[in-house]
Amino acid sequence: MSETNSFDLIIIGAGPGGYVAAIRASQLGMKVAVVEKRTTPGGVCLNEGCIPSKALLDSSELFAMARDRFALHGIVVDSPHLDLRTMMLRKEDVVKKLTDGIAYLFKKNKIERFHGTAVLKGVNPAGRHQVEVALAASSAPNDLQNLLDPPARTFVVITAPKVILATGSEASALPGISFDSNVVVTAREALSFEYVPEHLVVAGAGFIGLELGSVWRRLGAQVTVMEMLPQILPNMDRQAADTLYRSLRKQGIQFKLSTRITGVRKIGSKAIVQFNSGAGSEEVDCDKVLVAVGRRSLSTGLGLEEISVSLDEAGRVVVDDSYQSSVPGVYAIGDLVAGPMLAHKASEEGVACVERMAGMTTRVEYEFIPGVVYTWPEASSVGMTEEQLKTAGIPFRSGRFNFAALGRARCMDETEGFVKILAHLENDRILGVHIVGPRASDLISEAATVMSFGGTARDIALICHAHPTLSEALREAALDVHKEAIHA
Amino acid sequence: MEIKIPEVGESVREALLAKWFKKSGEMVKRDEPLCEIETDKITLDLNAEATGMLTITVPEGTTVAVGAIIGMIEESARMPVTEVTAPVTDLADKLAAPPSSPSLRRDMREQNITPDEVEGSGKGGRITLDDLFTSIEEKSKMPPPSRPATNVVSEAVLPERTNAAELPVSPPVDAVSAPLEINEPAQQFSVRSEESPSYSSVRDERRPMSPLRKRIAERLVAVRQQTAMLTTFNEADLTHVKALRTTYREHFLQRHGIALGYMPFFVKACIEALKEFPMVNAGIDADDIVYHHYYDIGIAIGSDKGLVVPVLRNADHLKLYEIDQAITAFAGKIQTNHLAISDLEGGTFTISNGGVYGSMLSTPILNPPQSAVLGMHAIQERPVVRDGQVVIRPMMYLALSYDHRIIDGREAVGFLKKVKEYIEEPEELLLES
Numbered sequence: 001m002s003e004t005n006s007f008d009l010i011i012i013g014a015g016p017g018g019y020v021a022a023i024r025a026s027q028l029g030m031k032v033a034v035v036e037k038r039t040t041p042g043g044v045c046l047n048e049g050c051i052p053s054k055a056l057l058d059s060s061e062l063f064a065m066a067r068d069r070f071a072l073h074g075i076v077v078d079s080p081h082l083d084l085r086t087m088m089l090r091k092e093d094v095v096k097k098l099t100d101g102i103a104y105l106f107k108k109n110k111i112e113r114f115h116g117t118a119v120l121k122g123v124n125p126a127g128r129h130q131v132e133v134a135l136a137a138s139s140a141p142n143d144l145q146n147l148l149d150p151p152a153r154t155f156v157v158i159t160a161p162k163v164i165l166a167t168g169s170e171a172s173a174l175p176g177i178s179f180d181s182n183v184v185v186t187a188r189e190a191l192s193f194e195y196v197p198e199h200l201v202v203a204g205a206g207f208i209g210l211e212l213g214s215v216w217r218r219l220g221a222q223v224t225v226m227e228m229l230p231q232i233l234p235n236m237d238r239q240a241a242d243t244l245y246r247s248l249r250k251q252g253i254q255f256k257l258s259t260r261i262t263g264v265r266k267i268g269s270k271a272i273v274q275f276n277s278g279a280g281s282e283e284v285d286c287d288k289v290l291v292a293v294g295r296r297s298l299s300t301g302l303g304l305e306e307i308s309v310s311l312d313e314a315g316r317v318v319v320d321d322s323y324q325s326s327v328p329g330v331y332a333i334g335d336l337v338a339g340p341m342l343a344h345k346a347s348e349e350g351v352a353c354v355e356r357m358a359g360m361t362t363r364v365e366y367e368f369i370p371g372v373v374y375t376w377p378e379a380s381s382v383g384m385t386e387e388q389l390k391t392a393g394i395p396f397r398s399g400r401f402n403f404a405a406l407g408r409a410r411c412m413d414e415t416e417g418f419v420k421i422l423a424h425l426e427n428d429r430i431l432g433v434h435i436v437g438p439r440a441s442d443l444i445s446e447a448a449t450v451m452s453f454g455g456t457a458r459d460i461a462l463i464c465h466a467h468p469t470l471s472e473a474l475r476e477a478a479l480d481v482h483k484e485a486i487h488a
Numbered sequence: 489m490e491i492k493i494p495e496v497g498e499s500v501r502e503a504l505l506a507k508w509f510k511k512s513g514e515m516v517k518r519d520e521p522l523c524e525i526e527t528d529k530i531t532l533d534l535n536a537e538a539t540g541m542l543t544i545t546v547p548e549g550t551t552v553a554v555g556a557i558i559g560m561i562e563e564s565a566r567m568p569v570t571e572v573t574a575p576v577t578d579l580a581d582k583l584a585a586p587p588s589s590p591s592l593r594r595d596m597r598e599q600n601i602t603p604d605e606v607e608g609s610g611k612g613g614r615i616t617l618d619d620l621f622t623s624i625e626e627k628s629k630m631p632p633p634s635r636p637a638t639n640v641v642s643e644a645v646l647p648e649r650t651n652a653a654e655l656p657v658s659p660p661v662d663a664v665s666a667p668l669e670i671n672e673p674a675q676q677f678s679v680r681s682e683e684s685p686s687y688s689s690v691r692d693e694r695r696p697m698s699p700l701r702k703r704i705a706e707r708l709v710a711v712r713q714q715t716a717m718l719t720t721f722n723e724a725d726l727t728h729v730k731a732l733r734t735t736y737r738e739h740f741l742q743r744h745g746i747a748l749g750y751m752p753f754f755v756k757a758c759i760e761a762l763k764e765f766p767m768v769n770a771g772i773d774a775d776d777i778v779y780h781h782y783y784d785i786g787i788a789i790g791s792d793k794g795l796v797v798p799v800l801r802n803a804d805h806l807k808l809y810e811i812d813q814a815i816t817a818f819a820g821k822i823q824t825n826h827l828a829i830s831d832l833e834g835g836t837f838t839i840s841n842g843g844v845y846g847s848m849l850s851t852p853i854l855n856p857p858q859s860a861v862l863g864m865h866a867i868q869e870r871p872v873v874r875d876g877q878v879v880i881r882p883m884m885y886l887a888l889s890y891d892h893r894i895i896d897g898r899e900a901v902g903f904l905k906k907v908k909e910y911i912e913e914p915e916e917l918l919l920e921s
Contacts, residue, residue, distance in 0.1 A: 365593075455587065
């Protein structure tokens with residue numbers, strides 16, 4: 001085995017789990033190889049998920065603001081028109097800058113990248129895991145030559161005592177309705193529509209569906225969200241979800257809850273969606289159907305069955321608390337294992353996984369992982385919901401403060417939503433925080449910090465918050481836990 | 489299909505089941521190594537005889553008789569599916585733990601300390617870094633308790649996962665408790681230094697001796713106590729052997745697929761010398777001396793498990809290349825744990841080559857009931873005197889350890905001198921054999 005193909009650690013997948021794990025492992029002194037099938041690192045998160053969707057959310061938010069709200073501030077402009085091409089190019093530029101940044105970090109940390117797909121080939125006599133990489137054609141030197149005379153796929157075998165699987169997940173399809181990347185699409189295509197659809201039907205009222213529905217609604221599309229369950233964001237605190245629901249409806253997004261999509265008929269570039277809301281079969285015309293009904297772990301094609309890696313019934317890799325699978329030396333993190341499919345959860349697991357390899361005792365504290373929905377107003381939460389506390393029979397007190405009563409929110413003309421703090425009835429420890437409102441995504445980190453330190457509602461109440469800021473809402477909500485809010 | 493401890497050799501009645509490579513419930517493939525067994529002579533890998541699900545009935549570390557059943561392979565079994573169970577979170581427990589910071593919780597795990605062992609001096613019983621240091625110091629004054637096998641962390645330190653946000657969070661499961669590698673911090677109660685831990689922090693490690701190692705140890709001591717071992721030295725000029733090798737190397741490689749080594753020359757030289765000094769090829773059995781009219785030469789080969797000495801049977805009938813091929817085959821078998829006990833039994837004389845490790849001069853130890861052993865050493869260019877001139881020659885020190893009870897000094901020295909002569913004038917070997 002040549003020195004160049006032997007490593008201390010091989011990571012399959014350069015998404016937010018894999019690339020963070022790679023950099024941390026390199027910091028800890030390991031010689032790391034990363035196999036990635038895309039030409040750019042960053043995975044779904046950077047290439048077709050979190051980052052491009054936020055770029056579009058910010059752009060479309062500005063557009064909607066100029067159109068609908070500038071007048072209120074006394075700014076008179078002619079009705080703005082949309083240059084979707086430029087908006088998309090800006091989004092692509094944001095993605096490129098960030099993926100280039102990771103490519104640079106790989107170089108800086110001497111992480112070797114292999115562009116291609118990986119298959120685990122078991123352990124060699126020296127006890128090292130063998131990973132066969134089918135190199136992507138574009139990594140061959142002469143592209144023109146390749147076009148004329150396509151080369152046989154080149155394979156390399158790399159080895160390491162440890163392998164981390166970080167291949168992530170892909171969008172699930174509706175039963176019986178397959179994706180066609182034009183009319184019935186996943187979030188990836190919905191981030192790159194070439195025109196604003198007249199009518200976009202979104203299947204699934206989870207955060208992906210609501211975020212992309214918001215983007216296209218703001219840019220002028222009619223948007224209908226269909227959800228099988230009687231509520232949106234089923235795992236969210238009810239008060240928060242209801243507030244967001246009202247707000248999104250006010251923005252013109254239509255909802256059909258308790259609705260099952262039974263079929264999609266395509267007519268040219270249009271489609272007729274058949275659905276059932278309990279009153280028999282109905283139909284609606286649209287030009288795009290975004291299916292966002294969940295994601296599925298990408299555990300196939302890696303040779304996992306062949307080397308007897310145990311998977312659960314959802315196709316996720318079963319791992320122990322060091323993220324090691326049933327095969328010693330094979331680890332898995334992120335969307336490939338149980339838990340919420342969140343980029344920051346994958347990154348945390350990546351760090352914990354390699355630090356534990358290095359003998360450290362790091363653990364991911366799952367109860368303090370925040371979740372965010374980037375609609376406008378935004379929604380975020382950390383810890384338990386009111387419903388979960390009631391089910392668990394834990395005595396609690398709740399404090400709440402509306403942004404409508406907050407100076408800064410008034411100045412911004414962002415008065416929708418609230419901060420809600422749930423604290424233990426006896427020891428006042430904070431059990432959950434739920435925010436709907438402007439920049440809820442940034443506000444949640446104070447809550448996550450205090451909870452990680454085992455803090456109480458009184459702790460937040462006793463910390464001086466600058467005035468006038470949005471963060472004051474958190475302090476007022478904490479005061480309200482003991483019914484001592486100043487501005488309520 | 490049952491997995492049995494196979495017959496490994498005449499004198500072997502039991503074996504240590506040293507290590508299972510697979511876990512119970514795991515799928516195994518035919519011919520995949522399942523476990524490692526150790527006898528007092530060799531270490532062997534046991535391969536699966538069928539594809540299926542493994543059930544282990546005898547845990548590793550157990551000594552088992554030859555023929556014993558140590559597990560089963562269920563051939564019809566399919567891939568097992570381990571249930572991912574939703575986390576059972578005992579919130580009451582979690583809330584009982586005093587507040588602390590995330591980094592402090594990691595420090596506590598590192599020191600194997602649970603929060604109830606620490607008295608929190610902060611507000612609401614909060615544990616501070618100083619509290620932890622105090623607790624570590626107190627604990628280090630007490631006799632250290634026996635160490636738990638893994639870093640056991642109280643559930644209370646680690647408020648297990650509640651549902652975090654969007655989706656219910658299931659924690660990684662312990663169901664497949666794959667063995668952790670030796671990555672645990674070595675010092676349990678030391679105050680953690682400011683530096684982050686290095687990749688490996690193990691300083692001392694205690695491991696039981698393998699049966700093979702134990703047997704080697706016992707035998708070596710016995711040899712010292714039960715024989716009258718002496719060593720005599722000489723040196724050989726390898727100019728001719730070297731020239732022969734250089735001249736015929738390519739030819740040899742083409743004809744026999746092997747690069748002619750030095751060892752075959754020494755085997756041949758020893759056999760010729762043994763013929764002249766039969767006592768060196770003999771052994772003591774109680775009050776008798778047993779003379780052997782055959783030449784079974786043991787070749788000592790180092791491995792990571794210890795030194796093993798496979799035997800070249802009737803080496804006097806082997807050609808040079810056959811000797812070389814046989815030795816290469818032994819080395820391969822040792823690496824893959826496929827050496828058979830029968831390969832090690834018998835032997836009338838042994839050759840040990842410390843030269844491969846660069847040894848200049850050392851005294852080999854006898855391998856009873858044999859009475860002598862030849863030690864080869866590194867070849868070095870040294871100034872020597874030939875015909876009144878100082879010249880540079882490739883020289884090797886030779887050592888012969890012998891049992892003085894049956895071999896006299898004169899015979900030992902004479903034998904070694906003969907070996908030296910055959911090596912220096914290999915043509916004579918041709919004329920003699």
